[in-house]
Amino acid sequence: MKKLYKHLIIKIIPLLFVIATGCDNNLSYEDDIKLNFKARSGDVESQRRLAMHYQFKSPGKSFFWYKRSALQGNVPSMYALGECYFWGRGTKYNPDAAFHWFERAADKGNIPSLYRLGCCYQYGIGVEKKLKKAFKLIKFAAEKNIPSSYYALGYLYYYGLGTGKNIKEAIYWFKKAADNDNSFAQLCLGKLYYYGKDVKQDYKKAIGYLKKVENFNSGDANIYLGLCYESGKGVKKDPEKAFEYFRKASWGSKLGEYYFARCYQLGIGVNRDYDKAIKMYRELAASGYSPAMNQIGVCFMKNSKSRKDIKKGVEWYKKAAKAGNVYGQNNLAFCYANGAGVTKDFKKAVEWFRKSAEQGNKIGQTFLALAYCHGKGVKLDTKAAFKWMKLAAGQGLPKAKYHLAYFYEKGRGVKENPQKAVELYQELADNGSNSARFRLGKLYLEGKGTKKNIEKGLAILTCAVDDGHNPYHEVELGNIYLEGEYGVKNDKEKAIALYKMAAKQSNKDAIAKLKKLKIPVPKPVKPKKEGPGCNCGIFCDHKQKDSRQ
Numbered sequence: 084m085k086k087l088y089k090h091l092i093i094k095i096i097p098l099l100f101v102i103a104t105g106c107d108n109n110l111s112y113e114d115d116i117k118l119n120f121k122a123r124s125g126d127v128e129s130q131r132r133l134a135m136h137y138q139f140k141s142p143g144k145s146f147f148w149y150k151r152s153a154l155q156g157n158v159p160s161m162y163a164l165g166e167c168y169f170w171g172r173g174t175k176y177n178p179d180a181a182f183h184w185f186e187r188a189a190d191k192g193n194i195p196s197l198y199r200l201g202c203c204y205q206y207g208i209g210v211e212k213k214l215k216k217a218f219k220l221i222k223f224a225a226e227k228n229i230p231s232s233y234y235a236l237g238y239l240y241y242y243g244l245g246t247g248k249n250i251k252e253a254i255y256w257f258k259k260a261a262d263n264d265n266s267f268a269q270l271c272l273g274k275l276y277y278y279g280k281d282v283k284q285d286y287k288k289a290i291g292y293l294k295k296v297e298n299f300n301s302g303d304a305n306i307y308l309g310l311c312y313e314s315g316k317g318v319k320k321d322p323e324k325a326f327e328y329f330r331k332a333s334w335g336s337k338l339g340e341y342y343f344a345r346c347y348q349l350g351i352g353v354n355r356d357y358d359k360a361i362k363m364y365r366e367l368a369a370s371g372y373s374p375a376m377n378q379i380g381v382c383f384m385k386n387s388k389s390r391k392d393i394k395k396g397v398e399w400y401k402k403a404a405k406a407g408n409v410y411g412q413n414n415l416a417f418c419y420a421n422g423a424g425v426t427k428d429f430k431k432a433v434e435w436f437r438k439s440a441e442q443g444n445k446i447g448q449t450f451l452a453l454a455y456c457h458g459k460g461v462k463l464d465t466k467a468a469f470k471w472m473k474l475a476a477g478q479g480l481p482k483a484k485y486h487l488a489y490f491y492e493k494g495r496g497v498k499e500n501p502q503k504a505v506e507l508y509q510e511l512a513d514n515g516s517n518s519a520r521f522r523l524g525k526l527y528l529e530g531k532g533t534k535k536n537i538e539k540g541l542a543i544l545t546c547a548v549d550d551g552h553n554p555y556h557e558v559e560l561g562n563i564y565l566e567g568e569y570g571v572k573n574d575k576e577k578a579i580a581l582y583k584m585a586a587k588q589s590n591k592d593a594i595a596k597l598k599k600l601k602i603p604v605p606k607p608v609k610p611k612k613e614g615p616g617c618n619c620g621i622f623c624d625h626k627q628k629d630s631r632q
Contacts (some may be wrong), residue, residue, distance in 0.1 A: 084527030122148060127157040129347070134163065146173030153184065161188035162196045163405035169199065169208070182209030192446035196596075198224035198232040204485070205235075218245030225256065233260035234268045241281075250281045266296045270304055277307055277316075286317025297328075303335030309342060313351055326352025337372050344375070348382055357386045368399075375511075381413060384423075397424035404435060409444035412436070415452065419461075429460030440471060456486075456495070476507075484511055487520055492522070494531070501532025517551030520544075521559075528569035537570055548591045554585035558592045561585070565596075 112204065121129035126593050134148035146167045151262045152160035165184035169419050188196035201220035204213045218239050224232035228573050234245035237256030240249045254275075261267035266295035269292045275282050276289035289313055293304045312321045325454035326346050332339030344363035347356045356557040361382050380399035383392045403411025419428045433454045439447025441505045452471035455464045465561030475483035488507035491500040505526055511519030518541055527531050544563075561581035567573035579602055585593030597604050 085341035096298070104524040107194075120150075127152045127155045127160070130155075130165070130233035131157055131160045134160065138492060139604030144173070153187075158188055158193050160376075161185075161191070162193050162199075163516045165199060166197065178203070178209035179210070179263070194224055194227045194229055195231070197221075197227075198229050198235070201232070202235065203564070214239075214245030216245070223556065230260070230263040233257075233263060234265045234271075254282060255354075261292060261295075266297075266299045269293070269295045273307060274305060286311060288317075290317050297331070301330040302334070302339040304333035306339060306342050308338075322352035324352070337367060337370070340367055341372070341374055341378070345378070348378065368402070371406065373403045373411060376403035376406060377414060378409040379406050380411065391444065395425035404438070407442070408444050409439040409447060412439040412446065413446050416447075416462075429454070431460075439475075441480075445475040445478040445480040445483060446479075448472070449480060449486070452486065454482070464468075465490075465496035467496070481511055481514070481516060485516065488519065488522070501526065503532075505532040517547045517553065517556070521546040521551070521553075522571050528563070528571065540569070541571065550580070551632075552584075552588075554588040554590035554593060555586040557581045558596070561596065563595070 117138070118129050118133050124131045130148045130152035132147045134152060137144040137148065139459070146164070149160050149164045150168060153164040161543070164180045165188060167173050168181035168184065170176070172562045184197045185199045185203065189200055197220050198434070201217045201224065202208065202211050203217075204220065206212065207215035208360075218236075221232050221235050221239060225236040233256050237253045237260060239245055239564055240255035240256065242248065244288070245277065254272075255465045257268045257272050258277075261272055265312065266392050268626060271284075273289045273292035273296070274280075276285045276292065277536045278284070290308065293308050305328045309325045309332060310316070311318050311325075312328060314320065329339065329342045329346050329351070330504060333343035340363065344360050344367070345351070347363065348360035349355065361379055364375040364379045364382070376399050380396045380403065383396035383399065384393070395589035396442075398413040400411050400418060404415045412435045416432040416439070417423070418425055420432035421427065425431075434453065436451040440451045441447075448471045452468045452475065454461075455468035455471065456460050469487075472483055472487045472490060476487040482505055488504045488511070490496055491507065492504035493499065505523065508519045508523040508526070512523050524540045524547060527536045527543060544560050547553075548560055558581070561578040563569065564569050564574040565578035566579070566596030579597070581598065582600075582602070583594045583605050585610045586597055587605050594604050
């Protein structure tokens, strides 16, 4: 949003100037002659009208007449002259002169000039930067119903510039600006509603605001509209329409070009074409655009079998990673951790996860935490593991929240806090995580972090098993019934049924249990599940017995 506002101040075509000063471009030839005569005779109002007449036809002449009128004390012309210096229209850009004329007009009671003075103080244009004074002036202008100041005031409230941060006030002024057709406010609100940041997430409202600026040369608006139609967020899913929005976004926007290439990569509204996607990404990569470098790597990794080239994929991941792209760094780290296209090297994997994590990427933070947790590629350090996992969880990543809950449950890198673990597991369970649901059920059986409740614990565990079909959970629940653990009534039949379910997925522990009980082992119906089933990922090499031990 900061870049957006800077663009508003520095580059936007100053339509508000036209509103503030008026415009007189439709004079007849005779009126033009008369106006010139009066202006040259020293009539200040005629000079101002003539300046407006030449405003777009001849900026140099417009500046000349505004200056003549302003020097004779015409207040609207003082403001207009300040605008000429502010934008460099009809004359050279001169921040000092702009500030001077805005200040003179403001002293004479010109309210739009107060807004411009506020902008000058906010950015240090022709004067020393003073945010408190900027806020005071812009707020005064907004309260006097100067539309151009609404978005500016919202921006100051949103970032706490010159005043205390006040999201409620910021949203109020953004909405007021949007209602006055301020495209920057409309785009801003569209993004906030899309992400649910500082407002309740509402894709329909987001689309409503974004559609108002889709034709205002806004790559961002078209990208978000494309994403909505691609995923069916707030609107009926329509890949073809998404493709059209991404195509529009590609006009003059690198990010738009990136999303347009992505359509060919993923087959969004068009036939999938990795070669075309790679060609488009290469053009972006040639300009140093690191996200495109990363996606070229993805294309080579996921191309059809005959065209797949893992080594080229790694080569492009390296380019993206070295250019500072966090996704390229993560992908390269995964390659080193799994030995994909390179020699397996956990130290190098940790090195790249760390670079990503230090840039604030939640995936990098999660896997760096897991590396510390298991001592892979780095010395085992549970405190460091907790630190990085908490950072990732704070960004809302479910995987990180699950591991953080486990750290609290077992006291890894932090003082044991089962109550906090229950709270996190419950949050994740409510959002459909069966792994979290299973851990939560066990805590109810143990009476750890919550009141012991065998009936509720079994109900939660059964629900997790029925919905998740995780063979490790099936075996564990089977053990509870077979051994009568945690005060659960022994039930051999239920245990055998659970072992059979897990055995059908080729689970070795389940097969061993059935053989020990002299029960026929059912034929597998699903391919063998890879990994320990504990959600630890690439750094985990332990056997699964208690879903995490």
